[in-house]
Amino acid sequence: MNEYEKITFYFDESFHSRKINENTIKSEEYFDNYVSVGIGMADIEKNKETIKVFENKNKKNLSIDDKIELKSSVVKKSQYKYGLSTFNNKSLELYYSFWKMLEEIEIIPYVFVSNKLEYILRQLKFENNNLLYSQEAFVYTLVKAINIYRPHKILSMLLNSDNKIIYEIKKFLKEKIEENYNNKIKVKENIEYNNVLSILNSCKYNDINYNWDYKDIFWGFTNLMEEKKINKKDIIVIIDKEGKDNNTYASCKLCGFKNVYEEDSKVCMGLRCSDLLCGFIGKMMRAIYEDTKFKGGKYDKRIMLSENWFKIDEKRFLLYKLISKVINDKFSNYWSTCISIYFDIFFEFLAVIKYFDYYEDYDKYIKLTTSQHRNKFDIFLLTNLKERYLLL
Numbered sequence: 001m002n003e004y005e006k007i008t009f010y011f012d013e014s015f016h017s018r019k020i021n022e023n024t025i026k027s028e029e030y031f032d033n034y035v036s037v038g039i040g041m042a043d044i045e046k047n048k049e050t051i052k053v054f055e056n057k058n059k060k061n062l063s064i065d066d067k068i069e070l071k072s073s074v075v076k077k078s079q080y081k082y083g084l085s086t087f088n089n090k091s092l093e094l095y096y097s098f099w100k101m102l103e104e105i106e107i108i109p110y111v112f113v114s115n116k117l118e119y120i121l122r123q124l125k126f127e128n129n130n131l132l133y134s135q136e137a138f139v140y141t142l143v144k145a146i147n148i149y150r151p152h153k154i155l156s157m158l159l160n161s162d163n164k165i166i167y168e169i170k171k172f173l174k175e176k177i178e179e180n181y182n183n184k185i186k187v188k189e190n191i192e193y194n195n196v197l198s199i200l201n202s203c204k205y206n207d208i209n210y211n212w213d214y215k216d217i218f219w220g221f222t223n224l225m226e227e228k229k230i231n232k233k234d235i236i237v238i239i240d241k242e243g244k245d246n247n248t249y250a251s252c253k254l255c256g257f258k259n260v261y262e263e264d265s266k267v268c269m270g271l272r273c274s275d276l277l278c279g280f281i282g283k284m285m286r287a288i289y290e291d292t293k294f295k296g297g298k299y300d301k302r303i304m305l306s307e308n309w310f311k312i313d314e315k316r317f318l319l320y321k322l323i324s325k326v327i328n329d330k331f332s333n334y335w336s337t338c339i340s341i342y343f344d345i346f347f348e349f350l351a352v353i354k355y356f357d358y359y360e361d362y363d364k365y366i367k368l369t370t371s372q373h374r375n376k377f378d379i380f381l382l383t384n385l386k387e388r389y390l391l392l
Contacts, residue, residue, distance in 0.1 A: 008040065015286070033286075037111050062090050083288075102330065148293070217248070
């Protein structure tokens with residue numbers, strides 16, 4: 001047996017749509033990314049006292065009754081609008097003590113992020129016709145185009161299995177290419193759209209499965225276990241119990257994990273920790289998406305994060321640095337994160353965290369104006385994304 005023989009992983013998820021349909025897409029709370037988090041603990045008993053102290057302290061601070069769970073929902077969507085800049089002091093204290101706890105206890109974290117529209121579009125089958133353009137690049141470009149511009153007709157056709165979908169996507173791309181013709185910042189976009197159009201000529205449209213497939217979560221998780229040389233039989237997987245049919249549980253079993261159980265987060269500290277981490281990552285991603293999404297009109301300049309993200313005091317600055325430290329220390333394995341082909345929003349989340357950590361201390365950070373930070377971050381983000389683009 002190895003050192004991980006008794007390790008238990010606690011899984012929770014955010015923004016899960018059991019079935020992707022028109023109501024899902026139009027929902028006010030809809031977010032294009034599904035997020036799942038697993039936190040592995042070699043000895044939950046060893047961590048119980050630390051977690052208990054953390055929960056009791058923050059319940060008291062937030063005036064939460066002892067019988068009520070401490071979960072990520074305590075920090076409302078509005079507080080994430082500009083990241084930590086819009087956190088109130090109690091929410092700031094909650095997540096500072098949470099990330100501090102993650103730094104101190106022994107954990108093996110795993111994060112899975114997948115784009116929901118990508119899940120649908122990956123089911124379009126194509127032949128590359130010897131073009132120097134991978135299927136990943138094809139899917140990425142098409143998902144990004146639809147994700148940014150959200151053409152209603154195409155979304156409706158996707159959700160209704162309309163076999164004229166390919167014709168409509170071609171029409172949409174041709175219109176965008178024409179619209180972008182004299183737009184200097186859209187030159188590269190036009191090149192990509194032309195490549196996709198060439199490939200679409202060989203595309204085959206099959207029936208689309210709209211029921212979310214959870215097996216991909218545990219494909220990445222299996223790779224993490226192999227990377228860390230942990231045998232599946234030596235671990236226990238605990239999944240947050242949700243309703244009568246838990247597809248996450250069933251998918252985990254199908255992926256070869258034998259010791260899989262469902263538990264209620266009300267009685268499971270590990271699940272509550274996973275919920276706090278999953279909720280934070282997912283809501284930060286959604287805030288970035290909503291702040292930078294195309295809102296219609298003429299697309300003639302780069303859309304960047306609002307200056308408000310950079311209006312932070314020293315406490316918020318130090319929390320960003322703490323989060324960066326935990327990510328660097330605890331998410332050090334290649335398979336600590338498993339991200340789908342359309343990776344932009346997750347990598348933007350990481351870039352925000354890394355950007356604040358770039359500054360040695362708060363005094364150096366405040367030497368720049370928020371406007372300067374906004375522009376500097378945009379360059380920082382593009383540099384980081386470029387490295388990822390090259391892998392497509």
